[in-house]
Amino acid sequence: MLATVIHAARDIRVETVPDPVITTGDDAIVKVVAACVCGSDLWPYRGITPTHEPHRIGHEFIGIVEAIGDDVVSINVGDFVIAPFYVCDNTCANCRNGVSTSCLNGGWWGSNDQKGAFADAGQGERVRVPLADGTLVVVRRQGQGHEHEHEPVLDEHVPGLLALSDVMGTGHHAAVSAGVQPGETVAVVGDGAVGLCAIIAAKRLGATTIIAMSRHADRQALARRFGATHVVAERGADGIAAVRRLTGGIGADRVLECVGTKESMDQAIRSARPGGMVGYVGAPYVAPELPLRPLFNANVGVNGGVAPVRGYIEELLPDVLSGAIEPGRVFDLELPLAEAAEAYAAMDERRAIKVLLRP
Incomplete structure (x- = not known):
């Protein structure tokens, strides 16, 4: 064969x-x-x-x-x-x-x-x-x-x-790990297949504001079809600021990290509101270290891993x-x-x- x-x-x-x-x-x-x-x-x-x-x-x-x-x-x-x-x-x-x-x-x-x-x-x-x-x-x-x-x-x-x-189960795992609840605001870091499926999962679990972080027009269009209400093309500090502008200055209730790099994890953690939660499923081939001080200071939680x-x-x-x-x-x-x-x-x-x- x-x-x-x-x-x-x-x-x-x-x-x-x-x-x-x-x-x-x-x-x-x-x-x-x-x-x-x-x-x-x-x-x-x-x-x-x-x-x-x-x-x-x-x-x-x-x-x-x-x-x-x-x-x-x-x-x-x-x-x-x-x-x-x-x-x-x-x-x-x-x-x-x-x-x-x-x-x-x-x-x-x-x-x-x-x-x-x-x-x-x-x-x-x-x-x-x-x-x-x-x-x-x-x-x-x-x-x-x-x-x-x-x-x-x-x-x-x-x-x-x-x-x-x-990919659908992995995106769902990000949303479940973050604890997405009806009526919440969710930001999704990553516009690959997993990130796009995480948008589906967030909407399915009842999120009402879903922010897709994407720089590619075709993926932005698909994100909106799947349920994204906003698109943020910026990265780094500019991307974090954009998420905060969309969330009353405090950040998203839940952030779904679907890439697996140091930069994407940092983006996710700093886009979460105080007391928020990051659900991560991006495979970290070069493992990023968690920034414990920002997590500690803002009471942000991190949960996730390889999706079952x-x-x-x-x-x-x-x-x-x-x-x-x-x-x-x-x-x-x-x-x-x-x-x-x-x-x-x-x-x-x-x-x-x-x-x-x-x-």
Whole structure:
């Protein structure tokens, strides 16, 4: 089968790799309907995260179950499923505590941990899914009375369902971590796919004033479609001042940090009102130090981390299927899997917000 393999910085290839096979009773084989490139995939693409040897890449996919192991009980052949960006059993103590990203038996797509248990990755034609009962979320069950058929998922739903594998749940985690409540003012730092989905999440949780911090006209337009009431293009001290002007001089009740740099975290903290809260989900590859004195002085709280999206998918799924939220609109470019290298280049060069790949 075909899959995306990263060889080195800016060296993405689509190659023939072995077909996945069931190796444990907990496995499932999923035929990928759609996958995508994540902003975090750009770290190895740019060489910031080193690639020591070629390996498969990609951690977001949806598809149809083709085979299951003998011990799988909640997933059936023919089910249309969403895979979160990690593997989890959904039963261990950490999973039960709502932190499935720290599953005691789980891991990350494309990883060689646990003797290669999670070495498969999402940007390919098929994926072996370990711990299938815990990892996968069923969108549509196999059709009743039709042994070889499954209920159809409309093509128009595919982008939104794919967004639930990572970016929509991650944006939601920022809003939940910040404690967004109805009637509040929310500022969102970051206008990538996660930041845009954080706007959706803030509106869904009842925020009435939503400030999108964005310098790009196309992303500003999408932010407004998703529910942003104001746009601030400035950064640094000017951006903080602009947020305060929009909030009676005090700052936002909640600030959602969706970038992961020292500058973005500083922007978020200083845009919050005294007693406010920052929810952060930006992956800090170069970890910024928290400025404790400003936090202390203003009683600003900080909460967040890697998003346990497996626990959010079932909550958000009905709103995607009904059209109440439209996170799939963050995919502004669609390409065949064979053109994965162009997908990475387009996102790296900011010619696309997020690219959907079709095998």
